[in-house]
Amino acid sequence: MSVEPxxxxxxxxxxxxxxxxxxxxRRVEDHRILTGEAKYIADFGNDETLHAALLRSPHAHARIxxxxxxxxxxxxxxxxxxxxxDLAAEYDPMGCGITAFEEWPLAVDRVRFAGEPVALVxxxxxxxxxxxxxxxxxxxxxLDAVVxxxxxxxxxxxxxxxxxTNVAAAEVFEFGQVDDAxxxxxxxxxxxxxxxxxxxxxxETAGVVAEYDSETDSFDIFSNMQLHTHxxxxxxxxxxxxxxxxxxxxxPEDIGGSFGTKITSLQRYCYLAAxxxxxxxxxxxxxxxxxxxxxxxxxxxxxxxYEVRLAxxxxxxxxxxxxxxxxxxxxxxxxxxxxxxxPLAAVCGPYDIEHIRYGYxxxxxxxxxxxxYRGYGMPQHTFALEKIVDDAARELGIDQTAFxxxxxxxxxxxxxxxxxxxxYDSGDYPAALDRLIDVIDEKERRExxxxxxxxxxxxxxxxxxxxxxxxxxxxxxxxxxxxxDRMRMEDPIESFSRDQVDEPxxxxxxxxxxxxxxxxxLGTDSxxxxxxxxxxxxxxxxxxxxxxxxxxxxxxxxQVPNEMGSAASRMTVMLSGxxxxxxxxxxxxxxxxxxxxxxxxxxxxxxERGAVINPADGARLTLGELATVDQxxxxxxxxxxxxxxxPGTDVxxxxxxxxxKLPIFATTAFSVNAPIVEVDVETGAVDILRYYTLHDAGTxxxxxxxxxxxxxxxxxxxxLALLQEFQYNDIGQxxxxxxxxxxLPSIDNIxxxxxxxxxxPSPFTVNGSKGAAEGGTIAAPAAVAISVNAALEPxxxxxxxxxxxxxxxxxxxxxxxxTE
Amino acid sequence: xxxxxPTISDTHLRDIDVTLNGADHSMAVEPRLKLSxxxxxxxxxxxxxxxxxxxxxxxxxxxxxxxxxxxxLMYAVEADGASIETVExxxxxxxxxxxxxxxxxxxxxxxxxxxxxxFIMAAKGLLESRPDPDRRAIREGLAGNICQCxxxxxxxxxxERVAADMEEP
Numbered sequence: 001m002s003v004e005p006x007x008x009x010x011x012x013x014x015x016x017x018x019x020x021x022x023x024x025x026r027r028v029e030d031h032r033i034l035t036g037e038a039k040y041i042a043d044f045g046n047d048e049t050l051h052a053a054l055l056r057s058p059h060a061h062a063r064i065x066x067x068x069x070x071x072x073x074x075x076x077x078x079x080x081x082x083x084x085x086d087l088a089a090e091y092d093p094m095g096c097g098i099t100a101f102e103e104w105p106l107a108v109d110r111v112r113f114a115g116e117p118v119a120l121v122x123x124x125x126x127x128x129x130x131x132x133x134x135x136x137x138x139x140x141x142x143l144d145a146v147v148x149x150x151x152x153x154x155x156x157x158x159x160x161x162x163x164x165t166n167v168a169a170a171e172v173f174e175f176g177q178v179d180d181a182x183x184x185x186x187x188x189x190x191x192x193x194x195x196x197x198x199x200x201x202x203x204e205t206a207g208v209v210a211e212y213d214s215e216t217d218s219f220d221i222f223s224n225m226q227l228h229t230h231x232x233x234x235x236x237x238x239x240x241x242x243x244x245x246x247x248x249x250x251x252p253e254d255i256g257g258s259f260g261t262k263i264t265s266l267q268r269y270c271y272l273a274a275x276x277x278x279x280x281x282x283x284x285x286x287x288x289x290x291x292x293x294x295x296x297x298x299x300x301x302x303x304x305x306y307e308v309r310l311a312x313x314x315x316x317x318x319x320x321x322x323x324x325x326x327x328x329x330x331x332x333x334x335x336x337x338x339x340x341x342x343p344l345a346a347v348c349g350p351y352d353i354e355h356i357r358y359g360y361x362x363x364x365x366x367x368x369x370x371x372x373y374r375g376y377g378m379p380q381h382t383f384a385l386e387k388i389v390d391d392a393a394r395e396l397g398i399d400q401t402a403f404x405x406x407x408x409x410x411x412x413x414x415x416x417x418x419x420x421x422x423x424y425d426s427g428d429y430p431a432a433l434d435r436l437i438d439v440i441d442e443k444e445r446r447e448x449x450x451x452x453x454x455x456x457x458x459x460x461x462x463x464x465x466x467x468x469x470x471x472x473x474x475x476x477x478x479x480x481x482x483x484x485d486r487m488r489m490e491d492p493i494e495s496f497s498r499d500q501v502d503e504p505x506x507x508x509x510x511x512x513x514x515x516x517x518x519x520x521x522l523g524t525d526s527x528x529x530x531x532x533x534x535x536x537x538x539x540x541x542x543x544x545x546x547x548x549x550x551x552x553x554x555x556x557x558x559q560v561p562n563e564m565g566s567a568a569s570r571m572t573v574m575l576s577g578x579x580x581x582x583x584x585x586x587x588x589x590x591x592x593x594x595x596x597x598x599x600x601x602x603x604x605x606x607x608e609r610g611a612v613i614n615p616a617d618g619a620r621l622t623l624g625e626l627a628t629v630d631q632x633x634x635x636x637x638x639x640x641x642x643x644x645x646x647p648g649t650d651v652x653x654x655x656x657x658x659x660x661k662l663p664i665f666a667t668t669a670f671s672v673n674a675p676i677v678e679v680d681v682e683t684g685a686v687d688i689l690r691y692y693t694l695h696d697a698g699t700x701x702x703x704x705x706x707x708x709x710x711x712x713x714x715x716x717x718x719x720l721a722l723l724q725e726f727q728y729n730d731i732g733q734x735x736x737x738x739x740x741x742x743x744l745p746s747i748d749n750i751x752x753x754x755x756x757x758x759x760x761p762s763p764f765t766v767n768g769s770k771g772a773a774e775g776g777t778i779a780a781p782a783a784v785a786i787s788v789n790a791a792l793e794p795x796x797x798x799x800x801x802x803x804x805x806x807x808x809x810x811x812x813x814x815x816x817x818x819t820e
Numbered sequence: 821x822x823x824x825x826p827t828i829s830d831t832h833l834r835d836i837d838v839t840l841n842g843a844d845h846s847m848a849v850e851p852r853l854k855l856s857x858x859x860x861x862x863x864x865x866x867x868x869x870x871x872x873x874x875x876x877x878x879x880x881x882x883x884x885x886x887x888x889x890x891x892x893l894m895y896a897v898e899a900d901g902a903s904i905e906t907v908e909x910x911x912x913x914x915x916x917x918x919x920x921x922x923x924x925x926x927x928x929x930x931x932x933x934x935x936x937x938x939f940i941m942a943a944k945g946l947l948e949s950r951p952d953p954d955r956r957a958i959r960e961g962l963a964g965n966i967c968q969c970x971x972x973x974x975x976x977x978x979x980e981r982v983a984a985d986m987e988e989p
Contacts, residue, residue, distance in 0.1 A: 026925060033933030034921040036867025036907040040934065043866045127852065203871040203879050203934040203968055256869070256934030257968050290872040528932025528969050704928050708970060712931060715971030739876035739966075747972040748963045755973075776971075 024704030025547065027533040029254070038254040041207035041224040045285045049209060050079055052276060052286040053129035055119040055136050056296055057111035060145035060366040060732025061157075064109055064118065064138060071135040072121060077128035080280055081136065082120040084108035087275065094267050095235035097336035098362075098487060100163050103369075105268040111140070112159050112331035113368050114733055115296020117268065122276050122284055145366040145732035149305060149328040152365045159331060159364050168333045168362040169487065172324070173344065175419035176355035181320030185311035189392040194801040195380045197303040197328070198724035199373045200716055200777075201744060202527065204256020206265045206297065207287040210273035214281060218246035219274050220556075225249065225266035226258040227567055228525050229507075229560040233263055236270055247274070249557035251525035258527035259716070260372030260567065261299040264334050268298065295737045300726055301373035302339055303328040306384045310392045311355070316406040318351055318392075323384060324359035330369035333362060338484045339372065343381035344420040345476035345663035350429045350670065351389070351407040356419050366732040372567070374716055375778040378476065383802055386471055386782040390789050391798065400469055400790070401437070405430055408472065415763065421657035422476065424668040425762045425770070427696060429472045432758065436672040436694045437470050439756065450676050450689050460794070463681045466689070467791030470674035473779035476665030477697075477771025479568025480648050486661040493661050501658045503646035504564040508578035509555070510539070510586065511639040514631065516610065516624030517549045522575075524565035525554060529773065530705050531566070535575055537702060542583035544609035545623065562643075569771025572701055573667060574644060577766045582642035587612075589637035593626045647764050667762045667770035669697040671710075673783035675718075675751070679791045681813055684806035686722055686788055693779075694756040697772030698765065703757065709773045710755055717780020719745040725803050836900040840865070841909025849896045855889075856880040858896035859906065867907035867937040871966070878965030881938035881945075882906050888945035890964070907937045910944075919982045920944055929978035931969035938965050943979050952983050 032038045069081040084106035093102045107118050119136050123129035146157040152166040159166055182188055208223040219242070227233045228249040237247040249270070255262070269286050277284040288297055304325045311320035327340055340360040347356055393403035409416050411428035418424065444451040456466050482501045489496065507523030520535050532552040540547045564570065587607040594612035595602040598619050606613050611622045621629075623638075630638040648654045648666035657664050674692040679685075693714060700706045723743040727735045736742040761768025781802050788809075789798045797813055833848040840863060849858055854873075859865045859882065868891060871879035875893040882891045883905040910918035917925065920943050930936040939962065946953060946961030953961060958979050967975060 027928065029933070030925045030930060031917075033930060033936055034907075034917060034924060034940070035911060036865070036937055038933055039866070040869070042860075042870065127850070201968060202932065203877055203966060204869070204932070205871075254933060256871075257932040259968075290874065290877075528934075530931070708928050708931055708974065711971030711973045712969045713971075716968070738874055739872050740874070744877075744966050744968065746963050746966055747959050747975065750972045753971065753973055 022700055022703065023537070025533060025537045025702055026704070027530050028536050028547070029530060029532050033254065039252055040204055040254050040256050041209070041222065041252050042287050044209040044222050044252065045283060049283040049285050050122050050124065050280060051126040051129050052120055052122045052273060052284055053126060053133050054117045054292065055121065055133045055138070056292060057107065057114060057116045057118050059111060059140055059142055060114045060147070061143040062111050062140035063143060064107060064111065065141055066139050067119060068137040069119065071137065072132045075132045075135060077124045078121065078132045079124070080122040080276055081132070082106065082272070082276060083118070091241065091275065092239040094239055094271060096332060096334065098168050098333040101160055101168065101333055103332040103334065105271045113296060113366050115292065115368055116331070117296070120272050120276060122280060147365050147367065147728050147730060147732045149326045149363045149365060152363050153326065153361065159366065166364045168329060168364055169337055170361040172357065172359035173420065174357050178320055178322060178355045178357040181355035182309065182311045182322065185319045186314045187312045187396055188309055189312065189388065189395050190309045191388055191391050192800065193306040193308065193384050193387055195302060195304045195383060196801065196803060197300050197726040198720050198803070199299050199301040200259035200261055201293070202257025202259060202261060205288040205290060205293045206262055206269055208266060208269045208273045209283055209285045210270065210277040211283040212274065212277040212281065218242070218248070219277070220248050220250060221270050221274055222250045222252065223266050223270050224252060224255040224262055225270065226260065226262040226525060226527060227565040229523050229555065229557045229563045230565050231562065234557060235267065236274065239271060240274060245558050247557070251554050253554060255525060255527040259374040260376060262527065263567065264371045265298040290739065291737050294742055295734050296368045298334055298369050299371050300330060300368055301370060302377055302380045303370070304380050308384050308388045310388045312392055312396060316398055316403055318353050318407045320355035321348065321353050322357045326361045326363050328365050328367065329362050330367040331364060332369045333364065334369040335371060336484060337362065337487045339370070339377035341486070342377045342476070342663050345422040345665045346378065346418070346474045346668065347420045348418050349382065349385045350409055350472040350474055352409045352413070353407070354419060358420070367728060374713065375774045378774070378778040379717065379720060379781050382473060382778050383782040383785055386786050390469065390786045394793070404471060405433065415653055417653060417656070421660060421662045422665055423651070423653040424474070425764050426698070426760045427668065427670045428760065429670060432670065432672045432694055432696065433470060433472050436674055436692060436756065440468065440470065440674055440692055444676060459678065465679045465681060465791040465794065466676065467787055467793070468674045468676045469786040469790040470672055471783065471786060473671050473673055473775065473782065475569065475669040475671070475772065475775035475778050476663070477569035477669050477774065478573040478647065478666040478765070479570060480646060480664035480666065481564045482658065483661050483663045489661070496659060496661060498655055498659050501649065503649050504562045505643035505645050506574040506578040507560045507563045507641070507643055508575070508582055509641045510582055512623050512627040514624050514628040516622055517551065518543070518545065520550065520552045521555050522552060523555050523560040523563040526566060529566070529571065531571055531575065533705065534572065534702060535579060538576060538579040539583065542579055569773045572769045573647065573765045573771055576701060576769055577647065578642055578644035580766050581644050582640055585642060586638070586640055590623070590626050593629055593637055594621045597621055597629060651764050666764050667698065669770040669772050669775050671695045671775050671779050673779045675784050675787050677784060677787045677791055679788055679809070681795070684808070684810035684813065686784070686804055686809065688718065688751040688784065691751050691753045693753060694758060695772070695775065696758045696760050697775070698762040698770035699759055699768035700757065701767065701769050706772055707755060707757070710776050711753060713774055713776025714753060714780050715745055715750050716777040718750060718784065720777070720802060721781040721784035722803055722805070723749065725805065834897050836897055838899050839903040841905060851895065851897050853896045854892055855894040855896050855899050856891040859891060865906045865908050869934050869937055871934065876966065877935070878942060879935050879938040881941045881965060883941055883945055886948065888942050905941070907940055910940070919985055923978040923982040923985070927974045927978040927981055929970060929974040935965060935967045939967065939975060943982070947983060947986070951986060953979065
C-alpha cells in the first residue's frame with residue numbers, strides 16, 4: 001500500500017463534557033497482555049486438574065445403536081467416560097431457545113449433525129484424553145440427512161420426531177397497509193438474495209475449568225462464557241439441579257474475543273465439565289480445539305434465503321417493503337428468535353418507508369446450530385435491504401445515490417419512530433452521506449485518485465472494473481432485553497402491558513479504600529472491548545482521582561442477581577450510566593460523612609477532585625480519610641452497589657414497542673460506507689482498494705477505542721463479504737473444518753480504512769454516547785455488495801449473495817454473458 | 821473400528837536441551853509433544869497462545885534460532901539444541917517494555933490480546949530482517965498472523981512507529 005496515510009479528523013468536542021470523556025485514554029489492560037502475563041482460560045487449572053476431550057459424531061444424521069466404552073476405560077490414563085445416557089439418568093437437557101425442543105450436551109439415541117458430541121472422556125492430560133476418545137466404539141445406523149432449507153421445510157425427514165416439524169418458528173409482521181401499497185404503487189421490484197453461513201471466530205476457542213466442592217456441594221466454574229452473569233442465558237444451575245448460589249460462574253479478566261459466539265457454546269462445555277468434576281471430585285478442564293470449533297462448536301451465524309419486494313412510485317419515493325426469509329438454524333434452535341426479529345429494530349434502515357411486511361421461518365437441518373454473532377441478524381437484513389434499493393434504482397433508471405437521498409429520514413424527523421415501533425434517537429443521515437461523498441470526490445475522483453475517470457477507463461480495458469456506492473447504514477445498539485422473551489410468553493402478546501416490562505439493570509459496585517484508591521467491580525465479562533479502561537476513565541472523570549488509583553475487577557454469577565451484561569453493543573452506554581449513578585450516590589455519602597466530621601451542614605460542602613471541601617473555612621477531607629471514618633462504622637457509605645436501569649424504559653416513545661414485545665434499541669448509531677472496489681472479471685476476485693467510512697456513535701467516550709471497534713467490526717464485515725462461508729456437502733458433511741478452508745481475513749485482505757468520525761449525541765443516554773461495536777459488521781457486507789454492483793453496472797451484471805467469492809462471481813458473470 | 825492412538829506405554833521420553841530466552845533448559849519430553857504445548861505447559865511460558873493448532877492463526881509464533889516459527893507445527897524434540905525467544909524474554913533489563921510492546925500499546929494495536937504475542941514475535945522477526953519496512957513489507961511479514969479484533973489498521977501503525985523510533989539515534 002503506497003498510499004499516504006489519511007489525516008484523521010479530530011471529532012468535535014462537546015464543551016459541556018468534563019476532562020476525561022472524549023479522551024483517548026490508553027488501555028489499562030494492555031501491560032499484562034503485552035508482557036504475556038495475561039491469564040486466559042487455557043492458563044487456568046492446577047496440578048489436580050484433569051483434562052477432557054470429546055468424541056464427536058462423524059455422521060450428520062444417525063441413530064446411535066451402541067456405545068462401547070470398555071476399551072476406553074481400560075486405558076491406564078482414563079479417569080472417566082460419560083455418555084448421553086449417563087447424563088439423562090441424572091440431569092436435565094441444556095436450555096433450548098425454543099422450548100418445544102430438547103438438546104443434550106451429549107447426544108442421546110440420535111445424532112443430528114456431524115460434530116455433535118457423543119461421549120466425554122476425562123484423563124490425565126489432553127493428549128491421553130484424545131487417545132481414549134479413539135478407543136470408544138460407537139455403532140451408528142445412518143439416516144438421511146437434510147441439508148437444504150427448502151427441502152427441510154417439506155418435513156420429509158424430520159429431525160425432532162417429538163416436535164414433528166423442522167419449522168421451529170415462523171411469524172409474519174405487518175405494519176401499515178402493505179397489500180394496498182403494493183397494488184397502487186407505480187412499480188414493484190422483486191428479487192431473491194442469499195446469505196451463506198459464516199461467523200466470527202475469536203482466536204481463543206471456548207474453554208472451561210470446573211471445580212466441584214463436595215463439602216459445600218457447590219461448583220466454581222471458570223469459563224470464557226459471554227454473559228456469564230445473565231440468569232436467563234446462563235441456565236447451568238437449573239439443568240444441573242442446583243440453586244444459582246451453588247453454581248458460581250467466574251470469568252477470566254482476559255477473554256480472547258467472543259463477538260457473541262461464546263454465549264451459548266459454553267453452555268455445553270460448562271455443563272459437561274461440572275458434571276464430570278462432581279463425579280470425579282477433581283477439577284476438570286476442557287479447551288475446545290479449532291477443528292471441533294469449526295465443525296461442531298455451536299458457533300455458526302445466520303444462514304438465510306430472502307425474498308424481497310419493493311414498491312416504488314414514479315417520483316422515486318419508496319411506498320412499501322415486503323421481505324421474508326428462511327433461516328437455517330441447524331439441528332437445534334439453541335438460541336431463540338432474537339436474531340430473526342432483531343432487524344425489526346431497523347427494519348426500514350435509514351429510509352422513510354411506511355408500509356412494511358416482514359416474515360421469517362426458522363428451519364432446522366442437519367448442521368451445527370447457530371449462535372449469536374456480531375450484528376445478530378442485522379448484517380443479513382442490511383444486505384437484503386440495500387440490495388433491493390440498489391436493484392430498484394437500476395431497474396427504474398434512477399441514480400442509486402439520488403434514489404437513496406430521496407427516501408432518507410430527515411434530521412427534523414428525529415427522534416423517529418419507525419413502523420415496527422423502535423425509535424431512532426438522533427442523526428442527520430443525508431448530511432453524513434454528503435460529507436463522505438465530498439471527501440471521496442476530492443480525494444479519489446481527481447487526477448491520480450482511485451476513481452480518476454481516465455484510470456477507471458484504463459483499468460476496464462484490462463478487465464478490472466472499479467466502483468463505489470456510498471450509502472448510510474444503521475446500527476441498533478444498546479439493546480433491550482425484554483423483547484426476546486416474545487417466544488417464551490405463555491399469554492398472548494395482546495395481554496402484555498407496559499408495567500410488565502422487565503429490563504435487567506447494569507450491576508456495578510465500587511469500594512473506596514483507606515489509602516484513597518477505589519476498586520470497581522463489573523457485573524459482566526469483557527472479551528477485549530476494554531471495559532476496565534472505560535470504567536477507569538469514567539470513574540476517574542466522575543471522582544476526579546488519578547487513573548492509577550482505580551482498579552476494576554469482575555464479579556461471579558453468584559454475586560450478581562439480575563444483569564444483562566456485555567452484548568448488543570450496550571456497555572459504553574450502560575457503564576456510563578452506572579458509573580455516573582454510583583458516583584453521584586458516593587459523593588452524597590462522602591458529604592454526609594464529612595458533615596459529621598466537620599460538624600457543619602451537609603449543604604455547604606462541595607466535592608472536588610477526591611476530597612470533600614468546606615469552602616467557608618477551607619476544611620478538607622480526602623476520599624481515603626472518609627473511607628477510614630466510614631470503615632470504623634459499617635463501611636456501607638463508601639462501599640456501594642448501584643444498579644443502573646436501562647435507558648429505554650425512561651423514554652415514552654418506546655412504549656409502543658414495549659407493549660408489542662418488539663425489539664427496543666435505546667440508541668441507533670449510524671455510518672456512511674463507501675469501499676472502493678475493483679472486480680477482476682476474469683478471476684472473479686474483488687479487491688477493496690480503500691475503504692471509506694464515516695462513523696457516528698454519539699458522544700465518543702474514548703475515541704481511540706471507538707475507532708478500534710469500527711476498524712475491527714469493519715474487518716469482520718469485509719471477511720463476511722468476500723471470504724467466509726461454512727460449506728456442507730449433500731450428506732451433511734462439513735467441508736470447511738480448518739482455517740485453510742474457512743478463510744479469515746489476514747492483513748493481506750484488509751484494505752486501508754479511511755475513518756471519519758462525527759458525534760451526534762443521543763438524547764436518551766447520560767453522556768450522549770451510543771453503542772458502536774457492531775456497526776462495521778452490519779454495514780460492510782452490504783456496502784461491498786452495492787459497490788460491486790456499481791463496478792459491474794457497465795456489464796449489466798450484479799450480485800445476489802454473500803459472500804462474493806471468486807467462484808460465485810465468475811459463474812455469475814458467465815451467466816450474464818459479460819465475460820469469457 | 822477406529823484406529824487406536826498411541827498410549828502412554830507406547831511413548832518414550834526423549835531428553836532435549838533448549839535455550840529459552842537466554843536460559844538453558846534440559847527436559848524429558850514425549851516425542852509427540854508440540855513445541856507450543858511444551859512452552860506453555862512444561863515450561864510455563866504462557867505468552868505462547870494456541871489458536872488453531874494447524875499453523876494458520878499465528879498466535880503461537882515464537883523465534884527459533886531467530887526465525888519466525890509457528891510453534892504448534894513443530895515438535896518439542898525438533899527444537900533440541902535450539903535457542904527460542906518468546907514474549908517473556910522481551911522486557912528490558914530495567915523492566916520497561918520492549919519498543920515493539922510499547923508501540924503496540926501506544927497505537928492501540930491490540931484488543932482481546934490473544935493474537936498479540938504472536939504479532940509481537942512476528943514483528944520482531946520482520947524488523948530484524950527489514951528494519952525499515954514499507955507497508956507492503958509489513959503486510960508480507962505479518963500475513964501469517966490473524967487478528968480478529970483490530971482490523972489490522974493499528975498494527976500497521978505500531979510497526980511503522982517502532983521502525984521510525986529505531987531509526988532515531
